[in-house]
Amino acid sequence: MVDVGTTLEMVQASQAGMSAVGAGLAVGLTGVGTGIAEMGIGAAAVGATAENRDMFGLALLFTVIPETIVIFGLVVALLLLF
């Protein structure tokens, strides 16, 4: 299908815009995913730390594990943008 009204510049601009939207979605959605995952872990971690102070290091470790998801999103976004 050939759209008569589009020029090459318009196609390029819309591609750039789409990749920016994609980058935004990558970071945003993975951020939501990480947040949901950390919600449960974080609550349990705070509970465990309140019971036993020595748990703090391990609790912190467990809490940041899902952060990998958003890092992947950020990596994808950066690759899309640059």
Place this chain on the structure above:
Amino acid sequence: MLRPERMRRLLIAAPQGEIETIVSELYRHNVYHIEDFVPESTSSDSLSIGHPLSWASDAASALIKVRAIESAAGIDPENVETRAKLPASKVRAMIQTDLPAIQKEAEGLIASRSRLETQQKEHEQRAKELEPFTVVPLDLELYRGYTRFTVFAGHIAHDADIDVPHEKYFSDKPAVNMIVVVVQSEDREPVERTLLDAGFQAVPIPDETGSPAELRNDHLAKADQIGTEITAANTRLAEFRERHTDFLVACDELLTADVERAEAPLRFATTEETFITEGWVPEDRADRIQEALERVTNGRIYIEELEVDDDTAVPVEYENPSFARPSQVLMDVYARPRYSELDPTLLLAIVFPIFFGMILGDVGYGTVLLLLSLGLRKVLTGEGGRMLLKVLSIASISSIIFGILYSEFLGFSLPWPALIFSRHLNIGGAASGHGPQVVELMIVAIWIGILHITLGRILGILNARKLYHGNHATKAILSHIGWLAVMWGILLLIWSFFPIPMMPDLTGLPVVAMGFNVSAVTGIVLLIAGVIGIAQENPLEVVELPTIISHVLSYARLVAVGLSSVAIAMVVNYISIGMLIEPQLAAITPLGVIIIIAGILVFLLGHVLNTALGLLGGGLHSIRLHYVEFFTKFYKGGGIKYNPFGMKSKFTEE
């Protein structure tokens, strides 16, 4: 280095008569880690737990007294700086002579202060009760003592008209709205209803005589006077603290030592006439303590060196060069190493600051964090806190070095182009040079990941040789080699199909079969061999294969988190300077000055926030890469902390 301090296991047996001498000598040396004696209920021999030494209860009750005084006077031995060490004999004499008097003084001071505080509260309460009545020109005795009249006094929402004979005072002073109505007792009910309709709330009439205003001022003056007395009492208490802190903390230390010594036999095995104890001593000090014990007991002691059979029972003490010692606190957060495994503290001490610097490479933030860590040293006196601050100092120095390399200062560029890879984003259209080299940085991060994980696996092979024996060790080593083979096999496969900048380009190698070239075939062979290597230890481990990719990619956070911090810094600069301050500086107007001040506020707030985020991001992500990606490859942990019997005296000396 790279392994915990070597330990020797000693068995000490001696007659009961020598127990006190031996305990004191062990305590003085502060190197002997006692292994608590646990009586076996099934064993037929007559070993039982020992009894505390005779003076245990005296020392314990004196210690309770000292601790009570300390807590009442607000002295915390943890936070007391040593001024001069007191001789132990003098402290012992003073415990007999001076301690009762000091205790009495402390109790007196505390009691008088709390009495004054109660009195002050009472006067303040009275003044508060009198306050509503100060707006009515009546003496307090006029409010009561009537037989035929009823007095209403209280707050009311608005003035009310009363249609029976009455006397009324109303004041609509804001926040008071006081009304006082005196009516004949037979009219009481209708008046009460009228008043309640107007939102009347009765106020109790104070049980005093005279003018309310004068009485109130009187109470306030008294409360003020008592306030100065309380200040005086606090000064006296501070003086008391000043005078006796040194003695009290010395007492605390001495008595704690006494109690610990007196209760040591509870951890020994005893028979009627002898006692036996087992424990651990660092190798380099083992001979010295043996000689010392022989000397003090004149040879009436038997010491035997036992075989170390179970490595989980050995207490673990770090042995690291001084610059790596602060990182031990980060190791303890995860787990202390086991006795026979590698101690990765040194690697952590070197790699952690590099990761931190890579993430937060900024001269400005690095300097702020360095100053913060140096400044907080005065505030944080705890051992762990000090160690963490030292780690932070080293990390922020690394951050400054990387800031110079990246050419970054609070998001601005320094007067030179980036010496390694540029992280300058194009925010606000002010990009200079060739923009951010994100792809290159990412590949560097992946390389770091590959090498770090390979190192982890190699350490895993070394650890397996130390921790396991025979068949188990071989299997574990093969599995580690398998993991390495799979990772490098995947890499060879990728390199043989895609040319990636800064990585070996293997696409041009001669093709062997079906479009696969030499490196691709090698990769496939390595991959299959690796999977077999992993599966021979435990087939279930094969489901973990995707972690090879996710762990390597996880190192991309070194770039991603850093770039996000750069982005925040540049956005803050753009909003505050580019959008708020600069346009106003062109033509200064009164409104413009306010906008400029707002711009400065945005700048400061933004960078404070970003410093906090950078500290959190840089620190947490660097340590997480160690804990999750690195340690899981080789590290077991779970060693017992080496806790020698004895104490480093801080306030007393023998």
